[in-house]
Amino acid sequence: MGKIICAGLGPGDPELMSVKADRLIREAGHVAFFRKKGRAGQARTIVREMLRDDVVEYPMEYPVTTELRFDSEEYRQQMVDFYADWADRLEALAQEHDIVVLCEGDPFFYGSFMHLHTRLQGRAEVEVIPATPGMVGCWNALDTPFTWGDDVMTVLMGTLPEEDLVKHMGGGDALVVMKTGRNLPRVKRALAAAGRLEEAWFVEKGTMPGQRIARLADVAEDDCPYFAIVLVHGQGRRPEAEA
Amino acid sequence: MGKIICAGLGPGDPELMSVKADRLIREAGHVAFFRKKGRAGQARTIVREMLRDDVVEYPMEYPVTTELRFDSEEYRQQMVDFYADWADRLEALAQEHDIVVLCEGDPFFYGSFMHLHTRLQGRAEVEVIPATPGMVGCWNALDTPFTWGDDVMTVLMGTLPEEDLVKHMGGGDALVVMKTGRNLPRVKRALAAAGRLEEAWFVEKGTMPGQRIARLADVAEDDCPYFAIVLVHGQGRRPEAEA
Numbered sequence: 001m002g003k004i005i006c007a008g009l010g011p012g013d014p015e016l017m018s019v020k021a022d023r024l025i026r027e028a029g030h031v032a033f034f035r036k037k038g039r040a041g042q043a044r045t046i047v048r049e050m051l052r053d054d055v056v057e058y059p060m061e062y063p064v065t066t067e068l069r070f071d072s073e074e075y076r077q078q079m080v081d082f083y084a085d086w087a088d089r090l091e092a093l094a095q096e097h098d099i100v101v102l103c104e105g106d107p108f109f110y111g112s113f114m115h116l117h118t119r120l121q122g123r124a125e126v127e128v129i130p131a132t133p134g135m136v137g138c139w140n141a142l143d144t145p146f147t148w149g150d151d152v153m154t155v156l157m158g159t160l161p162e163e164d165l166v167k168h169m170g171g172g173d174a175l176v177v178m179k180t181g182r183n184l185p186r187v188k189r190a191l192a193a194a195g196r197l198e199e200a201w202f203v204e205k206g207t208m209p210g211q212r213i214a215r216l217a218d219v220a221e222d223d224c225p226y227f228a229i230v231l232v233h234g235q236g237r238r239p240e241a242e243a
Numbered sequence: 244m245g246k247i248i249c250a251g252l253g254p255g256d257p258e259l260m261s262v263k264a265d266r267l268i269r270e271a272g273h274v275a276f277f278r279k280k281g282r283a284g285q286a287r288t289i290v291r292e293m294l295r296d297d298v299v300e301y302p303m304e305y306p307v308t309t310e311l312r313f314d315s316e317e318y319r320q321q322m323v324d325f326y327a328d329w330a331d332r333l334e335a336l337a338q339e340h341d342i343v344v345l346c347e348g349d350p351f352f353y354g355s356f357m358h359l360h361t362r363l364q365g366r367a368e369v370e371v372i373p374a375t376p377g378m379v380g381c382w383n384a385l386d387t388p389f390t391w392g393d394d395v396m397t398v399l400m401g402t403l404p405e406e407d408l409v410k411h412m413g414g415g416d417a418l419v420v421m422k423t424g425r426n427l428p429r430v431k432r433a434l435a436a437a438g439r440l441e442e443a444w445f446v447e448k449g450t451m452p453g454q455r456i457a458r459l460a461d462v463a464e465d466d467c468p469y470f471a472i473v474l475v476h477g478q479g480r481r482p483e484a485e486a
Binding site: 014109110 | 393
């Protein structure tokens with residue numbers, strides 16, 4: 001009997017992976033990872049120098065990308081079938097040997113593996129290795145402290161309705177916006193309405209080759225991949241000499 | 244000439260440190276770390292098996308603990324002097340050789356090193372190694388996905404006024420409350436007022452020896468160290484089979 005080990009990969013630089021994830025991935029005989037059809041997959045790319053020559057790979061290819069609305073019945077049914085199928089396959093594989101599932105960022109923080117974790121409860125032994133979330137790598141790339149003192153940090157998805165974005169952006173101190181991509185025009189309008197656009201930064205591929213940093217106000221609205229992150233720093237309480 | 248390297252240690256389990264931090268700490272000839280007077284220091288404890296026999300250690304001892312109010316003038320002045328003094332000393336050390344500063348969690352996420360980072364700009368080369376924040380280790384300890392779909396995640400300090408806590412707790416989905424300790428009664432009242440107390444978890448020493456997990460409602464109000472974290476899971480959108 002084996003187990004299913006979900007290894008969080010961290011923000012993208014392989015050196016920022018945990019010692020434990022690094023060791024388990026180098027030792028792994030079987031690895032699975034999510035990817036879009038026709039792509040190498042970001043998780044697989046991060047570990048490309050680490051895998052054994054004889055590793056057996058299981059690409060878990062998402063059945064849909066952009067052609068269906070995420071709230072459509074067809075999208076829901078395709079994703080339900082996809083996760084059910086891979087939960088069955090991972091359960092069967094774990095009857096024979098360990099299998100390491102690669103997950104970018106931290107697996108329990110908006111990660112796709114959560115859909116398998118839920119379905120595998122009681123069916124196989126599952127261990128999750130925590131990791132540095134992508135947003136942490138992105139604020140590190142800006143080389144500036146992100147949250148101070150009593151700052152409230154709010155993490156928002158760019159997929160939220162604009163009025164919800166505005167409300168939360170106005171109430172928080174440090175802000176993180178994920179799932180940007182084609183939602184960027186709405187995210188920019190909401191930040192402007194909340195009076196935070198001028199402070200906002202855009203980070204694409206934080207800690208990875210091709211890392212790109214810009215003031216969000218300078219980023220064209222059609223020039224934003226889905227995984228780029230928007231950050232607004234907190235400015236909270238700190239002990240300083242009197243002005 | 245050397246540089247100042249701030250190595251984030253992650254949530255506490257040494258195996259959850261990054262490959263890069265692990266290597267730099269094992270190689271280090273000089274390490275500095277914050278601690279309370281009279282204590283070994285949590286950061287120093289995490290790396291105790293990793294340091295070279297001939298390492299030179301610089302404990303940076305906080306000048307005050309609980310006897311002064313954080314908003315008092317005397318506290319402010321003592322902390323200003325403390326950070327100014329250690330910025331000077333680290334700048335001088337970096338004239339001679341590299342020095343690794345140990346920081347629990349991620350250094351830019353409510354970390355004490357930020358006060359030195361700000362003061363050292365333009366005076367020495369400073370590199371910060373990002374890490375897994377303590378809260379990520381704590382939600383991993385609960386072995387349950389933390390944020391789903393469009394969930395809003397809000398990170399709050401227990402030091403905030405109760406009315407602010409209630410407002411933010413009511414507006415967010417997934418909640419993290421840090422700096423709990425003696426603020427726990429206020430945090431519990433605020434969660435109850437926001438209707439979230441029954442869902443809340445308490446995690447002390449997440450990923451470390453002595454890890455303790457409990458339903459927050461079952462934790463006595465005088466039984467909470469400052470670094471324990473309170474967590475409420477998000478329950479957001481996810482593709483599931485029809486009920």
